[in-house]
Amino acid sequence: MIFLLLLGVPCGLAHLYLWKRLVRDTTRSGRGRTLGTVAVVVMFLVLLGGLVGSRALGPDVAAVLAWPGYLWLAMVLYLTLLLLVLEVPRAVLNRRLRPVRTPAEVTVPAGPEEPVADDVAPAPEPAGGEPADPGRRLFIARSLAVAGGVVATGVVGYGVTQAMGGPVVKRVPIALGKLAPAFDGFRIAVVSDIHLGPLLGRSHTERVVNTINGLRPDLVAIVGDLVDGTVEELGEAAAPLRDLVSPHGSFFVTGNHEHFSGAQPWLAELTRLGVHPLRNELLAVTRGGAAFDLAGVNDVTGRSYGDGPDMEKALERHDTSTPVVLLAHQPVQAVQAAKLGVDLQLSGHTHGGQMWPFNYAVTLQQPVVSGLAEVDGMPVYVSNGAGFWGPPVRVGAPPDVTLVELRTA
Known part of the structure; x- marks a missing residue:
């Protein structure tokens, strides 16, 4: 209601x-x-x-x-x-037309006493403010x-x-000050807001998976709003996620729509498909004897379902000598993340506004609408998302899959 x-x-x-x-x-x-x-x-x-x-x-x-x-x-x-x-x-165009004043009708004087006729008075304008010609x-x-x-x-x-076409591929290099040389060029495929539901099904998932695999990423990050429905309704549509390929695995954090759709069953289903949920937790990504931390927090909507974000818990084991990359569905979570020393946040949720001019309205709630920006000195990347919510229409915000390339500073 x-x-x-x-x-x-x-x-x-x-x-x-x-x-x-x-x-x-x-x-x-x-x-x-x-x-x-x-x-x-x-x-x-x-x-x-x-x-x-x-x-x-x-x-x-x-x-x-x-x-x-x-x-x-x-x-x-x-x-x-x-x-x-x-x-x-x-x-x-509808303004009231002024009637045209007609030229004076001149009569030939019959004698010196007869005056010449003056201008004819204008016709009265229509009453009631109506135009001269309905x-x-x-x-x-x-x-x-x-x-x-x-x-x-x-x-x-x-x-x-735009909405029903394939996602645009973006390549975004981001330098992190504490990144070890072994991770220079490390590729994270970022996708958000796939929104499987009544209008987007299995073929949409297959297209997204094929796009990601074609980028040959080192790690895949799905940052929320995968579905608009239950596992029973959309489990088959999500099944192609099992085909994601990356040496360091595929990871997921909840968005607001997971909580609307039943988050716990979906977390179990994604685990079964080989996509690992990060629920207010952190893990170390290692390569060549070096490491950086990957953390994930639940969406803020989870608070209404007893399953909200806990960033302090997610970061409690973080080694501050290495960078930490945070997966968080909503860009607004970057305000707290910056205070806690996160080096990079990857988010979605905004759809880039999806349909102009909604991108201006999004700025009232989120600090970043689309692309790479900074929040309190911390870089934040926000994906437009690979799907859509509501109208199957995108104007000014094409769907995307982004390959974030980590660079040493």
Whole structure:
């Protein structure tokens, strides 16, 4: 119910606005307006069905509802933004027209006493603030509605190709001051937010695994939000993770969606697949007689489930003469990590904003939205994620798999 209120109320208000601009303003009263009103109500219900179905119904039913529901959610976003921008030209074009003053009608004087007629007084403007030509208002409303619809469809269509396409491969070198020469060039494949669920299944996992294996990493880090569903629903979709290949293994930390989906069964399933969960713990990665520490902490959402992060516990065995790389789902955890002397944090969660302009909203909650940055002097790398949540649309934030290459300073 809270979820529906947080998203359903704004969507309801957006649909009301769209009804005014796309139905009321573009139709005359009658059958056309009735049909348009019914269409807006139906699409709002379809959107709610997609939101509820992805969480409350079985995967088959959820997939049927999710495609139209989530695609329409993306359309609502961009239609609303575009029509709001078009309010300015709408106001200009619909401004009240001043009637044109006609030239004076001049009569030939019959005698010296007859005056020449003065200018004809302007015709009175229509009462009630209506434009001089109601048909002009209708034409403008329809033209702007069509323009907004065409552009929104193009943006969403492009976003679908980005979201459903293969992840972009990024290579990011990061220098660590205490890194031993034996680890210079050590490669960590970072992937987050795969989001297996109603719209992404086994073929998506296979594509991600093939991309990672093609990079020939030394270690694989999956930093949360692997799934949106239970092991029973999505176990087969996650199965290709067993094919990940790296000399130093594959590791996982929980994201918020694991806790929504049942974290404990998934941790057991990932262990069975050869992906090792790091749950507020640390291990030493060794090569050529040298070592660095790899730590992982639970997601902050786990606090509501009695399974929250404990960074002090994770770092209690850390040898401060060597660097420590922390896996933490949310970038906001970097604030505490920097205080505890972590050398590098690898995160996800933000999706890079997923759909512009949400990247600006993410900055209100997270210190880093995408890519490599610093938090209190500590480098933090944030992946855009390899999947998506909600609409199968990405605009300005393509999915990615990143190869972090550790370098000596």
